[in-house]
Every structure is written in structure tokens, then in C-alpha cells.
Amino acid sequence: MxxxxxxxxxxxxxxxxxxxxxxxxxxxxxxxxxxxxxxxxxxxxxxxxxxxxxxxxxxxxxxxxxxxxxxxRDVAAIREQELTRVRAILSPIEDRAPKSSPELAWTVEKQVRRDRGVLVVDMHGLDAPSAAALTERLLERRADLGRLKLVTGRGEALHAGSADPGIRPAVLQRLKVDAQKAEWQVIQKSSSVTLRPMGRAxxxxxxxxxxxxxxxxxxxxxxxxxxxxxxxxxxxxxxxxxxxxxxxxxxxxxxxxxxxx
Incomplete structure (x- = not known):
């Protein structure tokens, strides 16, 4: 910019x-x-x-x-700081994620990234409780966050690599309760949920x-x-x-x- x-x-x-x-x-x-x-x-x-x-x-x-x-402002530096901040905020979720092989383990380095300018949190590798905990963590730290895209999967097991079917309902249920209070607009798509700030007047x-x-x-x-x-x-x-x-x-x-x- x-x-x-x-x-x-x-x-x-x-x-x-x-x-x-x-x-x-x-x-x-x-x-x-x-x-x-x-x-x-x-x-x-x-x-x-x-x-x-x-x-x-x-x-x-x-x-x-x-x-x-x-x-x-240096936009590239700001974006890098935002990515680092989100990874730091969500790092405790690594301990709550299901334990599996190192290749499939959920880590912030792999699952939190920037795609086409938008911060993406990929929930593949989590289960419903850890996904709910991640959503709760985002709501708690809302003041430090902006626009986010949560990749939840479609809520059904279509193939071996599909996300846990319980992730999407757990995330949406948690957002339904507190997203408006956190001043986030929830935009649902088939396999993701975008959290868009309502903005400052x-x-x-x-x-x-x-x-x-x-x-x-x-x-x-x-x-x-x-x-x-x-x-x-x-x-x-x-x-x-x-x-x-x-x-x-x-x-x-x-x-x-x-x-x-």
C-alpha cells in the first residue's frame, strides 16, 4: 500500500x-x-x-x-508483527491439541499463516474441545486482533484428510455467544469462518x-x-x-x- x-x-x-x-x-x-x-x-x-x-x-x-x-508505516513489517502476535496468542493451544505423529501435530508455525493478505488459522489437526478453546482464546485477546479467517472444515468427514466434524459446530456455537460483544462480524462460508472487525466509527x-x-x-x-x-x-x-x-x-x-x- x-x-x-x-x-x-x-x-x-x-x-x-x-x-x-x-x-x-x-x-x-x-x-x-x-x-x-x-x-x-x-x-x-x-x-x-x-x-x-x-x-x-x-x-x-x-x-x-x-x-x-x-x-x-512499514506495511510488511506490521503484517509480520501481526502474524507473530497471533502465533504467540495461540501457542498454548498446541498443548491441548490431539497428540499424534509429529507430521500431523497442530502447531502455530504450520497452521497460522497469512494468505492473500488475510491472517488464516487452519484448524485441521484439532478436535472439537481444542477448537473451542482456540476460539475462546481469540475472544479473550480480541483487543490484540484484527481480521481473521478460521478454516474449520465443512463439519462432515468427506475424506481421510477432512477436519474433525465437531470443529465447525463448536466454533460457531462459541462465536454465537460472544462474537457481537467482541465487535466481530461473523461471515460463514462452506469450510471457513471469517471474523471481520465491525470497525471504529x-x-x-x-x-x-x-x-x-x-x-x-x-x-x-x-x-x-x-x-x-x-x-x-x-x-x-x-x-x-x-x-x-x-x-x-x-x-x-x-x-x-x-x-x-
Missing amino acids: ADLGLRDAAWLGGVVGSMVAVMATFIGIFVSGLDSPDVIGSLRSGIVAGLAGAVIITTFAYYRMREATRSG PTTKEWFGRFIVFVVPMTGAMALAFRDLAGPGMEEQGMMFGGASGLLMTALLSSYRDRSA
């Missing part, structure tokens, strides 16, 4: 804006009628909508990149700072886009609706939560 900047945000905005422009152009052609389509008018509407989308996405993406890099100062940054490009782009989309004779109403929509979107974007912890 530290190497990303305005060019990356502009590329992202350009890609999204191009997609919006193409979709808006085709919608305009279909709306004007396929027998006698207004290609020029539809193309103009598509370009305006695409530019509006590009401005909105570029502004938001660049602001988020600036927020992430403003402190000059912005302070009033942060909210106003974001609003000031977003309001001009967001409201201006939306007003111009809806003015053009409204068509002849409805430009003023289109601008008013676009401006109001821009203010609403700005307020919503300014309220996004920090989910890094």
Missing part, C-alpha cells in the same frame, strides 16, 4: 469510469429506441456518466490511499474532514451527470437531483468505518 499513489487511483477510476460509460451509453441507446436510436446523445450521456464515475472513484481511492500511508473531526474533501468532486460530478441524463427541458431538475444525491453519497462515504482493528 505504501507504493500506491495518485496514478494508481487514477487508473482505478479510469477503469471503473470506462465501464460506467459503456453501460450508460448502451442504456441510453436502448431507452431512445432501437428503431431510431439517439447514438450521439447516448454517447454524450455515457461519457458524462463515465467521467462522473471516474472522478468519484479516483477521489475516494486516493483519499483512502493517503489515509493508509500518511503515517509512513469516525470522530466528528474525521467526518467533517472527509466531507470537505469529497463534497466538491462528488456533488459536482453527480450534478453534471444527472443534468445530462435528464434530457432537454429537465436539466435544472436533473442538476438538483444529482446535487442532492451527491451530498447524500458524500455523507455516506464520510461515515465509513476503520475496520483495520
Whole structure:
């Protein structure tokens, strides 16, 4: 993230804006009628909508990149520290894991890792009691943890390498009791459970700072886009609706939560 900047945000905005422009152009052609389509008018509407989308996405993406890099933190070092911390927190579970051959024993070095930027705790090798103890340990140390992915298995023995069928029910039962209190959102998938922080709401100062940054490009782009989309004779109403929509979107974007912890 530290190497990303305005060019990356502009590329992202350009890609999204191009997609919006193409979709808006085709919608305009279909709306004007396929027998006698207004290609020029539809193309103009598509370009305006695409530019509006590009401005909105570029502004938001660049602001988020600036927020992430403003402190000059070493992201790689922080991620390594997070991995080390989670392994240290879960190291007592090694003593509670089922005793088996050294190759199959559950250890934090093998089962706690980072995959595609997300911290993963693989529960293969545990049984239901040790999995419940691991979940309890995570809940106890919630203040030191962020987003986690727990690989629980599907809850049924499909083959020899399947996780203990009791792991998933034990984990979900424990999370059902205290996950909300710990401010974790539980996202269930077929063989895993993701614990996503509910996030920290912005302070009033942060909210106003974001609003000031977003309001001009967001409201201006939306007003111009809806003015053009409204068509002849409805430009003023289109601008008013676009401006109001821009203010609403700005307020919503300014309220996004920090989910890094």
C-alpha cells in the first residue's frame, strides 16, 4: 500500500469510469429506441456518466490511499508483527491439541499463516474441545486482533484428510455467544469462518474532514451527470437531483468505518 499513489487511483477510476460509460451509453441507446436510436446523445450521456464515475472513484481511492500511508508505516513489517502476535496468542493451544505423529501435530508455525493478505488459522489437526478453546482464546485477546479467517472444515468427514466434524459446530456455537460483544462480524462460508472487525466509527473531526474533501468532486460530478441524463427541458431538475444525491453519497462515504482493528 505504501507504493500506491495518485496514478494508481487514477487508473482505478479510469477503469471503473470506462465501464460506467459503456453501460450508460448502451442504456441510453436502448431507452431512445432501437428503431431510431439517439447514438450521439447516448454517447454524450455515457461519457458524462463515465467521467462522473471516474472522478468519484479516483477521489475516494486516493483519499483512502493517503489515509493508509500518511503515517509512513512499514506495511510488511506490521503484517509480520501481526502474524507473530497471533502465533504467540495461540501457542498454548498446541498443548491441548490431539497428540499424534509429529507430521500431523497442530502447531502455530504450520497452521497460522497469512494468505492473500488475510491472517488464516487452519484448524485441521484439532478436535472439537481444542477448537473451542482456540476460539475462546481469540475472544479473550480480541483487543490484540484484527481480521481473521478460521478454516474449520465443512463439519462432515468427506475424506481421510477432512477436519474433525465437531470443529465447525463448536466454533460457531462459541462465536454465537460472544462474537457481537467482541465487535466481530461473523461471515460463514462452506469450510471457513471469517471474523471481520465491525470497525471504529469516525470522530466528528474525521467526518467533517472527509466531507470537505469529497463534497466538491462528488456533488459536482453527480450534478453534471444527472443534468445530462435528464434530457432537454429537465436539466435544472436533473442538476438538483444529482446535487442532492451527491451530498447524500458524500455523507455516506464520510461515515465509513476503520475496520483495520
